Structure formats: C-alpha cells, structure tokens
Amino acid sequence: MRRSATSLRRRLTWTLIGGATLLAVLFFLVVRTYAQQIAQQSQDRILEASLTSLMDAAVVRDGEIEVDVPYAAFAMLDTAADDRVFYAVHQGDALLTGYDGLAEVPFDPAVGLDFQTQAFGGAEVRRATLTRALPAGPAPVLLTVSVAQTRDSLAGTLWAISVNAALFGGAFFVLAAGMALWTSRSTVRPLSQMAEAVARRGPRDLRPVVRPVPTELSPLVTSLNSLMTRLSHSLTQSETFIAEAAHRVRTPLATVRTHAEATLMRVDKDENRAALRSMIRAIDESSRAAGQLLDHAMVTFRGDQLERRQIDLVGICRELVDRLTPVAEMKDLELVLIAEGPVEVQGDPILIQNAVRNLIDNALKYSPPEGVVRIEVQRDPVAVVVCDEGGGFPAEQMAELSQRFQRGANAGDTVGSGLGLTIAQDVAEAHGGRLGLANLDEGGACATLYL
Ligand SMILES: Nc1ncnc2c1ncn2[C@@H]1O[C@H](COP(=O)(O)OP(=O)(O)O)[C@@H](O)[C@H]1O
Ligand SMILES: [Mg+2]
Structure with missing residues (x-):
C-alpha cells in the first residue's frame, strides 16, 4: 500500500487541537488578568477609605496639625492573611506620626489620590497617599497622609483564582481535544468507508x-x-x-x-x-x-x-496429460502424472492450465524420442513440476530463458516463439508464486510452477 505524505485526519486533528490550546491559554490569561485587576481595585478602595478616615481625624490647632489616629481606620484593613499595615502623616515634609520613609514628601496636592506599589519593610506593599491643604491662620498647611498594606492576602486570592482558571482551562482543553479527535474521525470516516467498500x-x-x-x-x-x-x-x-x-x-x-x-x-x-x-x-x-x-x-x-476460484491442480494436470498423450505418442514419449488425491488451490483455472500446457509442450519439444516426461503435483509448497530426459536448459542462459521472445541456444530449428516460459512465469507471479528452472544431474530439464 502506498503511504500518503499528508493525512487529512491528522491535519484536521492538529488544527483543532492547536486552536483548543490557544483558546485554553487565552482563557487562562484573560481570567487571571481580570481577577488581578478586580482584586487590586478592592484593595485600593479599602486603602482609600482608611486614608479618608485618617484624614478626617486631623484637626488644626494654633497652626499645628493634630491627628488622633482612629482604630477603625486600620480595623477595616484586617485580612485573613494578617497583612501588615503601615501609615505616615506629614505636615509639610515633617513626619507627625507613623513610619518614616513610607512616602516621598512634600507631596504635590495637584496629583490627588495616588496609588503606588513599592517595597517597604522588607515586603511589597500597596500604598495610597493624599495631600490636602488645611486652612490654618495666614497660610494653609499641607497635610499628607499615606496608608500602605502588604499584599499577602491579594497574592493568595490571585493564586487561588489562577489555579481555578488553570483547572478550567485544562478541562476545557481536554474536552476540546476529545471533540477534535471525534470530529476529525467522523469527518474522514465517509472517505475511508468508501475506499474500503471499493477495495473489498x-x-x-x-x-x-x-x-x-x-x-x-x-x-x-x-x-x-x-x-x-x-x-x-x-x-x-x-x-x-x-x-x-x-x-x-x-x-x-x-x-x-x-x-x-x-x-x-x-x-x-x-x-x-x-x-x-x-x-x-x-x-x-x-x-x-x-x-x-x-x-x-x-x-x-x-x-x-485474477479470478480466484477453488481448483484442483491434479484434475487440471490429468486433463492436460489426457489431451497431450496423442501428441507425445507421435514422438514415442510417455507422459507420467505423479499425484496423490486432489491438491486444492485458489486460482484461475484457465491461466494455470495454459502455463502447465506450455511446460509440457517444451518437454515434448526439447527431449529426444522414447523418453519419459514426468508431471508431478506437489502439495507443500503447492507446485507443478515438469521434468524430461533431454539435454536440459542451456546452463549459461538459465536466467534469460523466461524473458519475452527469448529462445535458447538449443532451440535450433524447433518451432517456437520464445513465449512459453514467459507465460508460465507470468501466471506463477499473478498467483503470488514464481517459475523455477533447474537441470537434473542425470540429464533433463525440470521446470517448476510454484503457485
Ligand atoms: N524442456 C526443455 N529442455 C531444454 N530446453 C528448454 C526446455 N524448455 C525450454 N527450453 C529452452 O528455453 C527456451 C525458451 O522456452 P520458451 O519460452 O517455451 O520458448 P520456445 O519453446 O518457443 O522456444 C527455449 O527456446 C529452449 O531453449
Ligand atoms: Mg515453448
């Protein structure tokens, strides 16, 4: 059978699986990015609320700001992961209370509410900062409040969402790959069914x-x-x-x-x-x-x-021997059939008969009078052997004798066209066998038609 270079089914399967992989990866990335945004937004909102409540606690007394840090401002930042909270309150660039270095001061009030992700206290924190100008005497004072929170809880949430998204993506991929296999198989099935029906x-x-x-x-x-x-x-x-x-x-x-x-x-x-x-x-x-x-x-x-039928080789040979005996007798030759019981084989009776007839014909032509021509039907392997008592095949021409129109040096002026062995060989090959030529030690040619 010819091996095809490309397979429609394979191509279809891989295209569909490739598409499914791409969609699964895209799904995972989109879900994760979106989840990250939402989680960040909710953290920012709480930071903003906390910042506002700190800001509201500030009062100006005699041109100085006083902040009575309210407990509730930090309680709202409690998380399951026990995230740490930092804060800083500055008047101008002077730290009033809280952690030094949390935010750059003085802060530009035009910026409004500012969110930054930065490193602080050996961890990554999210910081919110707001500056307000409070009216105090002749010139307003700048109040800058910063609240920061580590991101452990956020990372935990993100991790959980990522794992879920990956699981969903994977399940989606497995489902899609299964469907791809099924689809490609069912798409190509009519084609292979047709090929099978024709081949059968x-x-x-x-x-x-x-x-x-x-x-x-x-x-x-x-x-x-x-x-x-x-x-x-x-x-x-x-x-x-x-x-x-x-x-x-x-x-x-x-x-x-x-x-x-x-x-x-x-x-x-x-x-x-x-x-x-x-x-x-x-x-x-x-x-x-x-x-x-x-x-x-x-x-x-x-x-x-080839038309293959169950046929009996012995029957075919017996019929031929009967038919050719008169021809043999004209040359004083004896045809002897050596066979036991029927030897059944799948084949074309007309072709096999033709091949054996050509072999017997040769034996009659190329052997001297008063000899014996043996026709033996063998069972294992299935073959018909025709041997005579003549001079045998010309040894140095053995390989070419079964070529078309090829006659041997011993053909002399015997009638013939050089097609007999070709026919026998073609018939053997059509049945999956071959033609064997050999010379007997005691003289004589043996042609074997293996089927
Ligand atoms: N039984 C045989 N004994 C000796 N030579 C043979 C025999 N059968 C065939 N040959 C040789 O093989 C050649 C080819 O045989 P074949 O193809 O039957 O052609 P043809 O019989 O027309 O010569 C013959 O010319 C002959 O030289
Ligand atoms: Mg011949």
Whole structure:
C-alpha cells in the first residue's frame, strides 16, 4: 500500500487541537488578568477609605496639625492573611506620626489620590497617599497622609483564582481535544468507508459506487464511476478482441494447412513436394506463434484481474496429460502424472492450465524420442513440476530463458516463439508464486510452477 505524505485526519486533528490550546491559554490569561485587576481595585478602595478616615481625624490647632489616629481606620484593613499595615502623616515634609520613609514628601496636592506599589519593610506593599491643604491662620498647611498594606492576602486570592482558571482551562482543553479527535474521525470516516467498500470488491466488480456520500465527495465518486464504466467497457472489448483475434487467425491458417496437405498428396515432383512441406511448416509456425502471442496477451490481461476460484491442480494436470498423450505418442514419449488425491488451490483455472500446457509442450519439444516426461503435483509448497530426459536448459542462459521472445541456444530449428516460459512465469507471479528452472544431474530439464 502506498503511504500518503499528508493525512487529512491528522491535519484536521492538529488544527483543532492547536486552536483548543490557544483558546485554553487565552482563557487562562484573560481570567487571571481580570481577577488581578478586580482584586487590586478592592484593595485600593479599602486603602482609600482608611486614608479618608485618617484624614478626617486631623484637626488644626494654633497652626499645628493634630491627628488622633482612629482604630477603625486600620480595623477595616484586617485580612485573613494578617497583612501588615503601615501609615505616615506629614505636615509639610515633617513626619507627625507613623513610619518614616513610607512616602516621598512634600507631596504635590495637584496629583490627588495616588496609588503606588513599592517595597517597604522588607515586603511589597500597596500604598495610597493624599495631600490636602488645611486652612490654618495666614497660610494653609499641607497635610499628607499615606496608608500602605502588604499584599499577602491579594497574592493568595490571585493564586487561588489562577489555579481555578488553570483547572478550567485544562478541562476545557481536554474536552476540546476529545471533540477534535471525534470530529476529525467522523469527518474522514465517509472517505475511508468508501475506499474500503471499493477495495473489498472482487477484481472484476466494476459496478458504479452507489452508497450515499457527503456532497464534498460526490465529484470524486462521479469521476470514479465514470472511470469504472470506461474501464469495464474497454475490458470487455479487449476480452472479446482476444477471443475474436485467436479465432480469426487460427481458422484460416488451419484451412490453408488442410489445402496444402491435400495438394501434397497430389503432387509428384520432388521440388514441389519440398516447397509444400516447407509451406506447411511455416503455417504451423505462424499458427503456433499467433496462438502463443494471444495466450500471452490473455495471461497479461487476466493476470491483472485474477479470478480466484477453488481448483484442483491434479484434475487440471490429468486433463492436460489426457489431451497431450496423442501428441507425445507421435514422438514415442510417455507422459507420467505423479499425484496423490486432489491438491486444492485458489486460482484461475484457465491461466494455470495454459502455463502447465506450455511446460509440457517444451518437454515434448526439447527431449529426444522414447523418453519419459514426468508431471508431478506437489502439495507443500503447492507446485507443478515438469521434468524430461533431454539435454536440459542451456546452463549459461538459465536466467534469460523466461524473458519475452527469448529462445535458447538449443532451440535450433524447433518451432517456437520464445513465449512459453514467459507465460508460465507470468501466471506463477499473478498467483503470488514464481517459475523455477533447474537441470537434473542425470540429464533433463525440470521446470517448476510454484503457485
Ligand atoms: N524442456 C526443455 N529442455 C531444454 N530446453 C528448454 C526446455 N524448455 C525450454 N527450453 C529452452 O528455453 C527456451 C525458451 O522456452 P520458451 O519460452 O517455451 O520458448 P520456445 O519453446 O518457443 O522456444 C527455449 O527456446 C529452449 O531453449
Ligand atoms: Mg515453448
């Protein structure tokens, strides 16, 4: 089977899984960023409230600011994670109460409420700062209040949200990947089902595909069907042509041969008789060559779409031996069939018979008179062996003998076209076997048709 470079299903699966991964990661990032913003906003709001209540506690007395730090201003900043709280109150750039260095002073009142994330007291804190000008005597005094809080609780909340978002993202991904696999499989299924249905057909089954297919596949099915129609048409044509051609060539040749033989009886002159004899020989040769050419065409044609049936090799060989015995007797040769019981094999009876006939034919042609030709049907491995008592195959040509039109050095003036072994070999190969040629030690050629 041909391995395809790309797979539609794989491509579809990976595209969908890639999309799902991207969406899952995006989902996680969006949820986390949004959660971070919201958490920060709520911390800022509490810091602002705390800041305002500190600011409200400030009073100006004799041009000096007094702050009575209210407990509630810090109580509202209590968190589950026991975050630390820092504060600082400045008049101008002088620290009135609280932690020194918490905020840069003097602070520009135009900025309004300012939030900063900064390091303080060995931790990261979020600080809110507000400056107000309080009316006190001739010139107003600048009151700057800062409240800061560590971010442990915020980080904890964020972590919990991130874990949840990751879990949801992961679950979403697993779900989407599963759906991607399912979708790609079900999308490609009609295609593979169709391919399977066509592949399961017998070699001679060229009926059009009628099973319903998705609309995207219907152009393919339409062209497949039209291809099959054309193929079936041309196959029928070549089959008829082969049969017809065999008939048309052999019949007139046989007629001419009969006439020539009849004339030979009536002619006395030696030179005319010789001419007629060589004419008969030429007719035999052409008739045989035509026959073999057509046999070869038939083997090529049928071998391509082998018809496999349960057949009995012994039966086929016995029939051939019976049919060829008269031919063998003309040369004083004996045909011996060595076989036990039926040997069943899956194959094309016409092809196998043709191959074995060619092997027996060779044995009859290339062995001297008064010998024995053995035809043995073997069971394991399944094979037909044809051995004679002649001079054997020309050893140095062994490899080429089964090539098309190839005749051996020992062919001399025997009639033939060099296609017999080719036919046998093609038939063996069409059945998944091979043709073996060997010479016997005691002399004689052995051709084995492995099926
Ligand atoms: N039984 C055999 N004994 C000796 N040589 C053989 C035998 N069968 C085939 N050969 C050799 O193999 C060649 C090819 O055989 P084949 O293809 O049947 O052609 P053809 O019989 O027309 O010559 C023959 O020309 C011959 O040289
Ligand atoms: Mg031959």
